[in-house]
Every structure is written in structure tokens, then in C-alpha cells.
Amino acid sequence: MNSKFRALTFILFMAFLRPALSQSVENAWVRRPLPGMKLTGAYMVIKNDTNKDISLLEIQGPDAEYYEIHTHENIDGVMKMRQLKKLKIPAMDKVMLKPKSFHIMLIQIKKGRLTKQAKKTELTLIFDNKVKLTTETKLSKGPL
Amino acid sequence: MTTVLAVAIGGAVAILKLQWHKRNDPTHGKSPYSHMGGDFKLQHKSGTYTLEKLKGKPSLLYFGFTSCPDICPMALSSLMRNLDRIDPAIHKKINKVFISVDYKRDDNEKVSEYVNHFASDIIGLSGTKKEIEKVTKNYGVYFSFEEMKDSKLEYTVDHTSRFFLLNSRGGLVASFTDLKNDPLFKEQLLKELP
Numbered sequence: 001m002n003s004k005f006r007a008l009t010f011i012l013f014m015a016f017l018r019p020a021l022s023q024s025v026e027n028a029w030v031r032r033p034l035p036g037m038k039l040t041g042a043y044m045v046i047k048n049d050t051n052k053d054i055s056l057l058e059i060q061g062p063d064a065e066y067y068e069i070h071t072h073e074n075i076d077g078v079m080k081m082r083q084l085k086k087l088k089i090p091a092m093d094k095v096m097l098k099p100k101s102f103h104i105m106l107i108q109i110k111k112g113r114l115t116k117q118a119k120k121t122e123l124t125l126i127f128d129n130k131v132k133l134t135t136e137t138k139l140s141k142g143p144l
Numbered sequence: 145m146t147t148v149l150a151v152a153i154g155g156a157v158a159i160l161k162l163q164w165h166k167r168n169d170p171t172h173g174k175s176p177y178s179h180m181g182g183d184f185k186l187q188h189k190s191g192t193y194t195l196e197k198l199k200g201k202p203s204l205l206y207f208g209f210t211s212c213p214d215i216c217p218m219a220l221s222s223l224m225r226n227l228d229r230i231d232p233a234i235h236k237k238i239n240k241v242f243i244s245v246d247y248k249r250d251d252n253e254k255v256s257e258y259v260n261h262f263a264s265d266i267i268g269l270s271g272t273k274k275e276i277e278k279v280t281k282n283y284g285v286y287f288s289f290e291e292m293k294d295s296k297l298e299y300t301v302d303h304t305s306r307f308f309l310l311n312s313r314g315g316l317v318a319s320f321t322d323l324k325n326d327p328l329f330k331e332q333l334l335k336e337l338p
Contacts (some may be wrong), residue, residue, distance in 0.1 A: 031214070034261040039213040039297075066296040072214065076285050077321060078216045080302045083295045099214050109294045142218070 064106035182318030202336035203239035209246035
């Protein structure tokens with residue numbers, strides 16, 4: 001009995017140590033649009049630490065009329081941009097949204113938003129498992 | 145005797161032709177690009193723009209479009225930064241040219257305004273459908289308007305992302321995709337400077 005109790009305590013202890021199963025967004029940034037430009041891209045790392053595949057379905061934010069998921073493909077030196085209906089993040093994996101690859105496209109940037117003075121903004125990501133994540137998003141010129 | 149004379153005359157004509165071609169070929173037949181490039185007629189905010197106006201300095205040409213959110217701004221920023229790395233004084237010795245292939249949305253004023261965000265000395269050019277089709281064909285640039293049915297963008301423009309180096313006589317001598325990591329970029333560019 002005593003040894004069984006000890007084993008049970010150990011299992012409970014290990015379960016407690018295990019990181020929580022969750023999904024998260026890291027290092028989110030938006031490319032500061034050129035003055036007069038109505039478009040720009042947002043980039044980040046989306047982590048899925050759950051044991052099920054998830055998909056990003058929708059993005060919301062205060063800066064643009066529309067947010068879309070896009071990708072770039074480089075086929076024999078020709079850059080092709082395509083829209084994606086959803087972006088899959090496999091279980092226990094991550095997907096990087098970065099220039100020349102997956103990105104969120106901000107279309108019809110609203111007047112007075114993402115100006116030179118703006119330092120940060122936010123994005124809300126909505127997934128197919130009903131999880132809604134809001135992340136603080138830096139404004140940057142981006143890597144050159 | 146007549147045959148020998150005919151062959152001799154034929155040979156002399158061929159040599160003269162070759163010499164004429166060499167003199168008039170701005171790349172002197174040395175470049176694998178010598179069959180590409182050539183004159184163009186495009187639009188600048190100051191008026192019609194041809195290859196003639198670029199002669200006298202080496203030039204770097206890039207084809208893109210102004211509503212390109214990611215690739216074109218990165219390409220122009222990369223051009224500026226990599227030229228700075230070689231020598232900040234190099235900007236005055238070369239022409240930097242951005243040609244918009246999006247003849248549906250971009251006019252010369254829009255292209256000029258766009259390139260001005262990167263540097264005041266970048267030459268921004270636009271063209272009509274015919275002009276763009278001709279210059280892209282001659283320089284080996286692929287572009288295609290692609291409908292985006294469910295996107296608010298409506299369409300995007302697939303395009304070759306490549307820098308073309310012209311010598312000071314307007315001849316196409318090289319092209320590069322990665323200015324930062326291609327050692328030939330600096331080497332070839334410096335070779336074209338006086």
C-alpha cells in the first residue's frame with residue numbers, strides 16, 4: 001500500500017511538472033508600411049504544444065479592413081503569392097510566418113494606423129479549435 | 145580560280161561582318177547575356193525613357209510592382225544596403241532602376257513615389273502593356289497577372305525577382321538573385337566601373 005501510494009504520488013508529481021498543453025504566438029511583428037501604401041505583412045511563430053493538429057482560420061486587428069493568410073512560393077526564381085484558406089500547425093510543432101514565406105496580409109490599412117509614430121499594435125488569431133489568441137505586435141522595417 | 149576568289153571574298157566579308165558586330169555589340173560578345181537585353185521605351189515622370197539615357201554609367205535593373213508587399217520592398221532595401229556595403233560613394237557612379245510590370249495599376253508617378261521611399265536617386269519606370277511585354281521578353285523576365293478569387297487584393301503579379309547589371313554602354317552583362325551572398329555581384333559591378 002505504501003509503495004502504491006508512493007508510485008501514485010510520483011505520477012501526480014510528474015504530471016504536474018509536465019508543461020501545460022497549449023498553443024502560443026511568439027515574436028509577432030508587422031512590416032511598417034511605406035507612406036501611402038495600403039498593404040503590408042505580419043509575421044510570427046505559431047507554436048502548437050497540444051497533441052492535435054490545429055489550423056489558423058482568421059485574423060483580426062485594428063489596423064486594416066482585411067486580414068488574409070498568404071504564402072509565397074519561389075518557383076525557378078519567380079515569386080508567386082497565393083492566398084490560403086487556413087494554415088495548419090501540426091501537433092507538437094510550430095510554423096514560422098516570415099518574409100518570402102507564410103505571412104498575414106493586411107489589406108486596406110486604415111487612415112492614421114501603422115504610421116511612423118506607431119510603435120506597436122496587436123493581432124488576434126482565431127483557430128479551428130475555438131482558441132482565440134491576442135498578441136502584442138511590434139512594428140519593424142524587418143530584416144533586409 | 146573563280147572559286148578561290150569567291151571563297152576569299154566570302155571570307156573577307158564574313159570577317160568584316162564579325163568585326164562590325166563586335167564593334168557594335170556593347171558587350172563585345174563576351175557575355176552569355178549578349179543575346180538578351182537591349183533598348184526599351186518606357187515612361188518616367190519626366191517623360192519617355194529609353195536605354196540611351198542610362199548609358200555612361202553601369203545600371204542595375206529590377207522588375208517588380210508597387211503593391212508588392214514583401215518581395216519588392218525587400219529587394220530594393222537589399223539593393224541599397226548591399227551597395228552601401230561595397231562603398232557608400234558607389235550610388236553616384238551607377239543607375240538604379242525599378243521597372244513596374246503592373247501596367248494595370250502603376251503609372252510613372254506612382255512608381256516614382258514608390259521608389260522615392262527607398263532612395264531619391266532610384267529611377268522608377270512604368271510602361272504600357274506593349275512596352276512592358278517587350279522589355280520583359282528582351283530581358284528574360286517572367287510576369288503574370290494572377291487572379292485571387294477570394295482575396296480582397298483581386299489579383300497579384302507573379303514575377304521574376306532578379307537584378308540585371310548593364311555596363312555603361314547599356315549591354316546586359318550579368319544578373320543576380322541574392323546580392324548579399326553572391327560574391328560575383330561585387331566583383332562584376334566593380335569591373336564595370338571606370
